[in-house]
Amino acid sequence: MCEFCAKHGRGKKWFLNEDNYKKELLEDKKRRKLLEDYTGHSMEYYLRDSIEITNLAKKPVIGNLARKIINKVTPRQYGGQVISIEDALKVVDISEEHVLLPCYCRKLTKGDENLCCINFGSIKELELESKASKSLVEIDAYELKQRLKEWDKKGLVHQVIYGKIPYPISICNCERTYCFPMKQRALHTCDKAFMRGHEVAVVDPKRCDGCGKNIPRCVHLCQFGAIHYNRQDNHVHIDPNKCFGCGVCRDACDKKAISLINRKTYRY
Ligand code: SF4
Ligand code: SF4
Incomplete structure (x- = not known):
């Protein structure tokens, strides 16, 4: 809330x-x-x-x-x-x-x-x-x-x-x-002009395959630069401090590797 x-x-x-x-x-x-x-x-x-x-x-x-x-x-x-x-x-x-x-x-x-x-x-x-x-x-x-x-x-x-x-x-x-x-x-940083949502995105590393050999779709779509791909473990990571909870990354992922959770329950 x-x-x-x-x-x-x-x-x-x-x-x-x-x-x-x-x-x-x-x-x-x-x-x-x-x-x-x-x-x-x-x-x-x-x-x-x-x-x-x-x-x-x-x-x-x-x-x-x-x-x-x-x-x-x-x-x-x-x-x-x-x-x-x-x-x-x-x-x-x-x-x-x-x-x-x-x-x-x-x-x-x-x-x-x-x-x-x-x-x-x-x-x-x-x-x-x-x-x-x-x-x-x-x-x-x-x-x-x-x-x-x-x-x-x-x-x-x-x-x-x-x-x-x-x-x-x-x-x-x-x-x-x-x-x-x-x-x-x-x-x-005018945070009242554009408030974060109530949710935050999280990645399930078991499902994410880094989009194979393609550019990760979620990274490409995130407008807040909150997602980065790590070549070493071959999956993406989301920075909760940058994520606004829009869910666009989740909806673009055909592996269903991203979900939105209540920001209040997120464990930093
Ligand atoms: S989370 Fe989904 S869209 Fe993003 S890199 Fe992994 S498989 Fe691709
Ligand atoms: S929910 Fe929105 S802001 Fe958060 S990582 Fe996904 S696309 Fe970026």
Whole structure:
């Protein structure tokens, strides 16, 4: 359990607690304003702000201050946590009014309008109200789950996003090349911008054969550099301190050599 589960989970992971999806949460004026800004085109301004603060986080002295600010304000704005494909599918079951939108990070960095950002709950209504979005596509839960599984096979990392904690609004399916929150976390230790998942990956050395003579698939797919191949014992090793628990490596392994376990039960 993470700090959000302790406050908002009622014994479950915070994003699996149905109470957090209730429409009444939109009566919170700050949240509503945030989501009205998010919908339509305004997220681009948020991302630009975020890029500016990220750039500040690189600087030697004020960097520490910038990181503190990002970590402090993120729960009151947008942030996310890595989740496994199993939990992503459960989020689809709990949430309603599913729509696909372009990923803002890809849109801003490479002009890519691919519909790989899953949104739900009040986002559809607010997007339609804003009249700014021309790209919204409605999708049913079955089709959405198929897409999620396809993206998982491609190695995209699922992250549940909140609009002011604890209100889940989307599942993003990201890559380090484009994802701003992932970069903020990976490059500048802004850990609230992109939180680790609840699980960690472990390898069964009896099953792993290092992918034979091929490049190990799991090493290639891990976006966090958490897996390395050891030629001497001919299998891979996972660094739990680098692993975010996305499960992409596990799903790519046809030897079923990798599993996800609860991070709290991991013996370092
Ligand atoms: S864990 Fe699986 S995918 Fe990774 S090297 Fe071993 S056999 Fe290959
Ligand atoms: S080791 Fe596996 S579960 Fe951990 S971050 Fe890398 S791909 Fe994800």
